[in-house]
Amino acid sequence: MVKNGFILMMCFLYILHAFFPNDSLMYVLSLIALCVFLFSILKVGRIPRIIGLILVIAGVFINFSQGKGVVENLEGLIKNLPLLTLILLVPLLAIPLKVSGYFASAHYYMTEWKHDSKKAFFGLSGLLALISPVLNMGSVRMVHEMANQLKFHPVILGKSYFIGFSTAMLWSPYYASIALVLFYVNAQVADYILVGLLFALVQLCVGNLLFRNWAKKQAIENPVEAEVPIGRSDSTHKKNILKLGSILMLLILSLLLLENVTGLSMILLVSLISLLFPPLWALVRRMWKEIYRESIQYTRSLSTNMNNEIVLFLSAGLFGTALTTTAFADWLQYFLVGVSQVSLYYFVFVVIFTVFILAFVGIHQIIVIPILAMQLSPEMIGTTPVVLALIFIMAWAISAVLSPLNAINLLVSNIVKQNGITVGFRWNGVYILSMIVVGTSIIYILELFK
16 A cells, blocks of 8 residues: 555656646656656565666666766656656546446446457447557456356457557557657657557557458358347437547647647646546546545555556656767667658568567567667658657557567457467467558558648
8 A cells, every 4th residue: 555655656757747847846746756656666576576677776876887877767767757647547437338238338348249250350340449549458358257157269368459449549648659759759749649559550450350351261150159238228229339439539628739738748738638547537427435435445456456557657867868968869860860861661560570589589668768769869760759759659560569568469368368479479460461462551541642
């Protein structure tokens, strides 16, 4: 409970510091972040602990070797704190939707479509594409709670979960991938979101078409008879699904409006909405007891479910900040700019390949992409912030699906009882190739009209 209190205090102080910046508050925030890091690194697995310690030790060594002191190290430690706060608070958005019964209506349709593999696949991938933009990885666990009862074929689950989830990674401002990349390339969400949403919709269609073609050859049937749910009419379930979609779209639109009106960063706005949405829902719907009960469960889960994110985000911020002033950073910048001058499309493939290879051996995108992004500006490679953002976001999504050490790959692999290589490459390799083709095509079109 002590650690949970420190985590929540860290999030609140970040928001407070964003509105009232001062050195004293920054030092307090840095010290609390350090305590949270130390608490978390004792609880993570061996690989994240090793990576986190290496990054912190290397970052501190680089800073001290360049004459920087304790203050600079603490500032580096909280470099990625805005993104970490977003990750920690976004699950609060799921609480009102869960207690209001909207996901029960989704379960109704999953049961109805169970024996038609194409409809089942569309339902699973579509539902994930709908709720993942706000609920992040929690959406996969939530959907699987329904799908697991219906005994879907493992391949249907493995393909639909990745396709539905990956589309959200391409456009949602509630995702760390989007927030981090736009933060580092200095692009506005309002400028990027339509491009990302188009990319996501195309990928959802392509993923379903690829599954239809695959299903024809495999002739997959689901073995267990589905029971038709009772208790609510079909019209009630339709209304609930429409309400769910409308609420999620209103959340997205409210973010874009607030960003335009207030000038505040998208990361700060998402964090604020995540905090305010549950109590406002409880006030309007008079569901105080339900919201309170789920909020307590969420608070208790912080100390067990978020250790990896805390360690990687904080250590990567310190290391990435320290690295920007080294000779290696200069060399990396020279290399990437040189590749982009030969061809922007060579640059695209170099970034994708670099992020993928490092993710494949366990170095998370949250470490790699900031290091790459800190060395570049759109002007250096002769493109726009939106195109540069799209390149990094595409690299993040691709490596997340393919890397057997990435969180979403690990989650889905455990669900379907297959290794990460099988689920990533064999089941979704063609889909990833389609993502590269579609993403590169969108970049080509954007370059024509820049």
